[in-house]
Amino acid sequence: MKQFRLHKVASVCLIAAMALIGCSSQGGEKAAPGTQPGASEGSGQQVTLSMHSWRVEDTEGYKAIIQAFEAENPNIKIDFKPFKATEYNTILNTALQSDSGPDILQLRPYAPGISLAEAGYLEPLDNIAGISAFPKDVLAAATGKDGKVYGVPLSLNSTQFFYNKKIFEQNGLKEPKSWDELIATAKTLKEKGIVPISFGAKEGWLLSLSHGVIAPASYSGSGYIDKLLKGESNLQSPEFLQSISRMQELIPYFPENYVGLELNDMRTLFATEKAAMFINGSFELEGLKKLNPDLQLDFFPMPTNDQKAVITTWVDGSYAVNAKSKHKPEALKFMEFMATKKFGELFANQFKRISAVPGVSTDDPLVNKMAELSQSSSTPYLMVVHFAEGKPTTKQALENALQGMYLGKLTPEQVAEEIQKSAATWFPPFKK
Known part of the structure; x- marks a missing residue:
């Protein structure tokens, strides 16, 4: 699949419109996932991460994706919990405000998702492996004025x-x-x-x-x-x-x-x-x-x-890490997985959608037709x-x-x- 491009001027103006308050890693450190203070990886301790979404209809599809991640990371379990789309924003915001939010959360694209970063709820993801491979206009859906990335793009x-x-x-x-x-x-x-x-x-x-x-x-x-x-x-x-x-x-x-x-x-x-x-x-x-x-x-x-x-x-459904997660290293590990071509192919074939991960195609002709028109005739x-x-x-x-x-x-x-x-x-x- 050709590399996805949104309208260049649109992306520039979008980023300029975002007034973002950057939230840093705990203690001001920017260690790689799995090496941050408090990480339990390698200790044999079981960690369960909560993961929230507005896509109830994706529950079955995520089982296969999560199983693939857990097979490579046996000490990390993912508890995927979706909510009705029309109720998701209220449920998520209430949880974040009460410090009971999920470890991993699905971000609404552009301004609504970025507003959570402005409030200090999200962890910057600039240092995770694979994030730099995404085009800037795709990352724009979850990027702040300071240039920090707060979500791994999911789909186009x-x-x-x-x-x-x-x-x-x-x-x-x-x-x-x-x-x-x-x-x-x-x-x-x-x-x-x-x-x-x-x-x-x-x-x-x-x-x-x-x-x-x-x-x-x-x-x-x-x-x-x-x-x-x-x-x-x-x-x-x-x-x-x-x-x-x-x-x-x-x-x-x-x-x-x-x-x-x-x-x-x-x-x-x-x-x-x-x-x-x-x-x-x-x-x-x-x-x-x-x-x-x-x-x-x-x-x-x-x-x-x-x-x-x-x-x-448009770019939709980036995933982010709660800045107050008690299992931040493990959550960042899942973010790294979401930035891989393996994840992109699993996502595209499970859900019949265009993955935001560069270089991913599917065996579904309608999805490929959408991808081609997104290149040649999009707005x-x-x-x-x-x-x-x-x-x-x-x-x-x-x-x-x-x-x-x-x-x-x-x-x-x-x-x-x-x-x-x-x-x-x-x-x-x-x-x-």
């Missing part, structure tokens, strides 16, 4: 339209190459009694993610993002407003009662072949195949206004990479406003106004 995510090839073929449909073709495809499916798009508005994060898929078609990739970062445009521009209007334009092609549907409902509707398309991330691939191994699955990138196609990408996930700050974050403001629109309380113009108002409170280019 993308968002796209999944579709059922059998349903498309049975109805004489092809992958749409423009917005008008997408709407025409949805109309044809609806006329034939098939739910065109499996979609739900109950969980806010799914709305910002869906917008992340659809929006780049309106501004044709990354050129518009450059203007935003320079303060030459804003979130009430014609391009951004069109992206919100298109979210509204898709309403007739959603399931009945879509405002009450959550991810499990959407996933099941598509996997059971009751819906033809499903807007979601690359991380859904494994789950869909497990639900229906016979599903004839494919995906298409978003067709843009300039007759091209774009796929939205950053705008709300995650650039607008995940503020109180509440601008990403959350978008989610709330879109929910309001789907409940018939806000127009697209009012949604764009709310988003711009949120960003203007903290986003430096908008405060000039």
